Amino acid sequence: MSSIEKSKIEIAKAPPGIEGAGFFATSLDKAVGIARSNSLWPLPFATSCCGIEFMATMASTYDLARFGSERLSFSPRQADLLMVMGTISKKLAPVLLQVYEQMAEPKWVLSMGACASSGGIFDTYSVLQGIDRILPVDVYIPGCPPRPEQVLDGIMQIQKLAQSETIRRRDSPEYTAMLNKYGIE
Amino acid sequence: MDNNSLLTTIQSKLMSQFGNDFLSAELVADYPTFIIKKDRIADVIRFLYDDTELAFQYLTTLATIHYPDNQGQEFAVMYQLHNLPKNYRIRLKIFFSVNDLTVPSITSVFSAANWMERQEYDFFGIQFKDHPNLKRILNMDDMDYHPMRKEYALEDATREDKDDKMFGR
Numbered sequence A: 001m002s003s004i005e006k007s008k009i010e011i012a013k014a015p016p017g018i019e020g021a022g023f024f025a026t027s028l029d030k031a032v033g034i035a036r037s038n039s040l041w042p043l044p045f046a047t048s049c050c051g052i053e054f055m056a057t058m059a060s061t062y063d064l065a066r067f068g069s070e071r072l073s074f075s076p077r078q079a080d081l082l083m084v085m086g087t088i089s090k091k092l093a094p095v096l097l098q099v100y101e102q103m104a105e106p107k108w109v110l111s112m113g114a115c116a117s118s119g120g121i122f123d124t125y126s127v128l129q130g131i132d133r134i135l136p137v138d139v140y141i142p143g144c145p146p147r148p149e150q151v152l153d154g155i156m157q158i159q160k161l162a163q164s165e166t167i168r169r170r171d172s173p174e175y176t177a178m179l180n181k182y183g184i185e
Numbered sequence B: 001m002d003n004n005s006l007l008t009t010i011q012s013k014l015m016s017q018f019g020n021d022f023l024s025a026e027l028v029a030d031y032p033t034f035i036i037k038k039d040r041i042a043d044v045i046r047f048l049y050d051d052t053e054l055a056f057q058y059l060t061t062l063a064t065i066h067y068p069d070n071q072g073q074e075f076a077v078m079y080q081l082h083n084l085p086k087n088y089r090i091r092l093k094i095f096f097s098v099n100d101l102t103v104p105s106i107t108s109v110f111s112a113a114n115w116m117e118r119q120e121y122d123f124f125g126i127q128f129k130d131h132p133n134l135k136r137i138l139n140m141d142d143m144d145y146h147p148m149r150k151e152y153a154l155e156d157a158t159r160e161d162k163d164d165k166m167f168g169r
Helices: A030-036 A049-058 A095-101 A113-118 A148-164 A173-181 B001-023 B038-050 B113-125
Strands: A016-020 A023-025 A042-046 A081-085 A109-111 A139-141 B024-027 B031-036 B059-067 B075-083 B088-097 B103-106 B126-129
Touching: A023 A042, A023 B103, A030 A139, A030 A148, A042 A049, A042 A095, A049 A081, A049 A109, A049 A113, A049 A173, A049 B059, A049 B126, A081 A095, A095 A109, A109 A113, A109 A148, A113 B103, A139 A148, B031 B038, B038 B075, B038 B103, B059 B113, B113 B126
Parallel strands: A042 A081, A081 A109, A109 A139, B031 B088, B103 B126
Antiparallel strands: A016 A023, B024 B031, B059 B075, B075 B088
16 A cells, blocks of 8 residues: 655745634734735736746646746736736837836836846947836846746745735835836826 | 859859949858849849749848948948759848938849848838838837847846946946
C-alpha cells in the first residue's frame, strides 16, 4: 500500500486576529488586503519582447494563475495592476497615461524590463526614458528581458503591497500630492 | 538593356527634354544615377513615368540625406525608381541649400510619395510644395525640431544621470 503524500499546496493564511468558538475577528484592512492580493487583475500593456516573456509567464510552465492573476483585464476599468512591458515611445506616452487614469482605485503599476524602467538601450530622442516620468511605479523588474521567474517575483512584491495597504491610503492628502507631482488630478 | 546603355539612353532623353536642368549622369556601382535641378524634379519624374520605353511607374523609395559640411548644398533628396516589367532601376538626386528647403512634391505622380514626403518633413524639415497633407507622421506632434539633422544629438536631451565620459556623448 502506497502512502499518500501530503499536499504541498499552501492556501492564503488567515491574518492575525481573535478567534473563538464560531467567530473570528480581525481588522477590515487585513481581510480586504488578502482578498485583493490574491485576485489581482493585470492589464498587460505589452509593446515588445518583454511582452513575449509575459506570455510565457501566463502559460502553463510558469502559470501566473497560481497567484490569482490569470484573469487579464483588457479594460482599464476592471484592472487592478498595470503591467508595462516594453519600450514606450514618447508618442505612446499620452496613451499609457490615459490607460492609467482610466483605472479605478486601488491600482498598482509594475514596470517590467529595462526599457519601461529607464528607456533601456534606447537613449534616443523618440523614446520615453522610463515610465516613471509620467506615472508612479510601484515595482520595477530589471532585465532585458527579465525571466518569467523575475516576473513572478515582481507580482509577489505587488501582492505584498496590496496586503499591507490600509484602506484609507488612497484618500490621504499625501497620495493626492504624489499623483499631482505627475500632473494627474 | 544593360545598365550602361540604360544610363546613356536616359541621359540623352533627359538632356534633350530638360537641357541645362539636367546636371549629370553617372554609374554608381551598378546603379544609374542622375542629378537634376531641384525645381524640375517633379517634371522629370512625370516624364520618366509617361515615357513609353522607360515607363518608370514604381517608386521604390525616397530619402533625404544631410551633408552639413557641404556648403550651399547641405541637403539632398534621393528618389529610386523602378520599371517592373523590364526590371530597370535608376536613382535621381537633387541637391539644395539649408536656406531653401522647398522641394516640388511628386504626390501628383506617385500617391505612395505622400507618406514618404511626410517622413522627410518630419525628420529633416523638407518643405514639399503642393503636398496635400504635410504634417509629422512618426514623431509626436509637439516635437519642435527635426531630429535626423546632424546638428542635433541622437540621445535624449532630458537625461541627467549619464556621465559624458562613460557613455560616449
